[in-house]
Amino acid sequence: MKICTSRDGRFSFFGLFESRLLRVKYFSLHVTGGMQDYNYVWASCFEITLELSCCKYPPASQLLQEWENNRESLITLIEKVHIGVAGFVKDSVTGSGLENATISVAGIDHNITTGRFGDFHRLLVPGTYNITAALIGYMPLTINNIIVKEGPATKVNFTLRSTAASATPDTTEVVATASTVALLNLSPGTQSSHQPIQPKDFRHHHFPDMEIFLRRFANEYPNITRLYSLGKSVESRELYVMEISDNPGVHEPGEPEFKYIGNMHGNEVVGRELLLNLIEYLCKNFGTDPEVTDLVRSTRIHLMPSMNPDGYEKAQEGDSISVIGRNNSNNFDLNRNFPDQFVQIADPTQPETIAVMSWMKAYPFVLSANLHGGSLVVNYPFDDDEQGIATYSKSPDDAVFQQIALSYSKENSQMFQGRPCKNIYPNEYFPHGITNGANWYNVPGGMQDWNYLQTNCLEVTIELGCVKYPFEKDLPKFWEQNRRSLIQFMKQVHQGVKGFVLDATDGRGIFNATISVAEINHPVTTYKTGDYWRLLVPGTYKITASAQGYNPLTKNVTVKSEGAVQVNFTLVRSSTNIESKKGKGASTNTDDSSDPTTKEFETLIKDLSAENGLEGLMLRSSSNLALYRYHSYKDLSEFLRGLVMNYPHITNLTNLGHSAEYRQIWSLEISNKPNVSEPEEPKIRFVAGIHGNAPVGTELLLALAEFLCLNYKRNPAVTQLVDRTRIVIVPSLNPDGRERAQEKDCTSKIGQANARDKDLDTDFTNNASQPETKAIIENLIQKQDFSLSVALDGGSVLVTYPYDKPVQTVENKETLKHLASLYANNHPSMHLGQPSCPNKSDENIPGGVMRGAEWHSHLGSMKDYSVTYGHCPEITVYTSCCYFPSATQLPSLWAENKKSLLSMLVEVHKGVHGFVKDKTGKPISNAVIVLNEGIKVHTKEGGHFHVLLAPGVHNINAIADGYQQQHSQVFVHHDAASSVVIVFDTDNQIFGLPRELVVTVSGATMSALVLTACIIWCICSIKSNRHKDGFHRLRQHHDEYEDEIRLMSTGSKKSLLSHEFQDETDTEEETLYSSKH
């Protein structure tokens, strides 16, 4: 979306609602008065100020109405940005764009100037105009009678003649287009004289050479490139990706993302060189060639020239059919290394594979191709089938895959003929140069199927030629054969249907909404800004958008062959009765923040929840942490004291109790007001070291504490988080066990239990026997004032959520799972669910998250106790396979977990903040709040309560002595807290009857009951004495928890092992063909 075009060609969109005057502005800088004038005079950006209401400061009750009144107009305004005239001003001889040329419209006394590439966009209302382009040193040029219509901009290009050059006839092009999509389909043929610049660098680039090439282009074209790395190969070579986009580093809402991956097999090198050629081609032609410029403007392109840089260095020029250099340095075939839908992949997941999977989950890719060699064909999913035989294995999107595969093969005449490599495979024939993967031969563990099944991205595999490593002299020929195909394939990302899913109440995008197409069983989901893309072949479809907590919406959509249709879905929340509840006492209120610092903090939380929000925080913060050694008990105590000495205003160190051997169990509080109770602030705790042999968590928490202190009053985001959160860190729960454990002992259980040989994570019961557990229960959990608890442990890489004990149903499971997923998703590899720990290398944990009982069921765990008796959700994070890894691994463990730990600090500010009062405004403490008929919390002093809940709609019941029960519904956002104010009426109605009446009636009933009971008891006691046992049993019944444990302990032993025996996957057939893709 584009609102302001400034001179450097970048643009921005911010909608800001200036509450003071209730005027609405759109702008990109700070308001210091007269900003719209500044924009108009000094930049080529239009800004308007709208007077929205006669009343400058209307009562809050009218705000919703104001929004309703203006919503349509505001959206229309945003759409209008496309209206007008757009194009380029170019030099008639060189064809290059002319910067700073003046564009003037006859009769309008305001000129704009062209951007760096000669580009301009002049907003105009519909009408007919005469427009002039002028630049010093050139003959001005006027084009008359340019028609501007409603809708996308009319395209006008000016070609200016230098005043120094000899006279040549004017060549001007005026292309009026009916839709933005048509812009993309301008092939070079329609441009009378323009010829794009072809790449010149045709040679084999070994790693250092490739690295310099990439850095060179990133350096020469900083406005459209960003060079980044996904991580390192086995031999520590960077896995580079070049991003090419008009806004590098940013996902522009609505703009699809595309990727090419080359050289996955190290000896198949053509793709690697073609992608370097493509980088050169896109960079050199942006701003001058309309096709390239439009593609780069409308698409975020990611190019990965080499997925297997180690293998490449082993391969040999001239290689046609060998496998030397095919695999990575650990000798695994990367295109057999992805989790598969039919076959259990036994090989350990390789670093290159993990890096690429992580990347694919992080970006909203829509379309992709994986470039190989050894044949000449485009191969599309699925790549294997249930039986493991060569047969057509259709995906639900078979038609789309055929269309995008054809878009490539059609432009490569040799490929299109369909008879590749006649001397190696004489009988092979692929009609039109495309084939279903499994129909050719089975590839279990391939990358393209994983893309399709695990992300929203459609990927095909392209075989570029029979020779895997051709001689250098042949490289120009490969570019010539594939250059049109490479571009045409990228353009396919603009097919089908695209748009936004928006919340009808506030107009914001809905993240993770589902877009499903009737009769195609492959839904896609929206990205963070609510945007989605669904590739489809031409036809008419029934498309449904749905999201949790909203009413689904279905539309009939016709897809044409040229360009994507924009279809937006505005969803209405399914909780329609929030408003109607208002008069009756309970009210939900998400806009209650008159306090400007509160508003600022809400914005911060939103920003930190957005894409790259936490990365930004980490980049701007200092983290010169000396995390190079482990802290024994003595070091730990000194470290904590040191923090308190250095940061006395924001820290407080207390002792929760002592261990069996009388070591202290330290608790460090970090807050702007340590020692003071602030019940309105959410409280979070981090606990580590329950198992003394797994001390990584302890070190991570010390690093977190130091990070927060170091950046307080230095980094604004950290400062605000510390100011508004009460953070409690308990780094070592089992100091005795920790003293016994040994560094680099990855599997030993020495130190796991405490000094009395009790595993503390089985001692959290009402009869806790150990001093450590008692200290945590009494001084932490039973305070019941925490909103979230994060426990750190070791021995795998995953997050578990309650319960650890086997139970049939988990209350509030959605929220617990949401919190666990949040941690896993912010970790670079945890969410992939492949811990690859020795002895359990085939373990697969979907999303890196599992219920405790499903992973390792046990009774008496800390998190079960925390949920049941502390009313606080707790998750357990397992940070590494090795219990006690070498200290040299600590820096990377901190790097992996830092973002996740910080995300918990952000998350604790979401959910529902509530305030309970009576009609007179008096706060009611100790009221019971029941959520979704399950979990209960109590209001704190001052009537506050806070509870974390998964995004969506939740029911709230509030109960307090002497008042009538109140019911309410609340909508929870993924990036902001919701607040609820519950107002109790005095309880003068019970079941709809006057209170006095009910009391009288029930009084009478009670008397009758007591009388009857007496008579029965008298009669019975004459007969027998045994009834006393009955009373006895009733009294014993209080401890349900213990009973449940006793019941369940006889129940299930988890049978995760069932997968371990399905290991016969290596078929002969596969080895036979393994030298192909």
Ligand SMILES: [Zn+2]
């Ligand atoms: Zn290959």
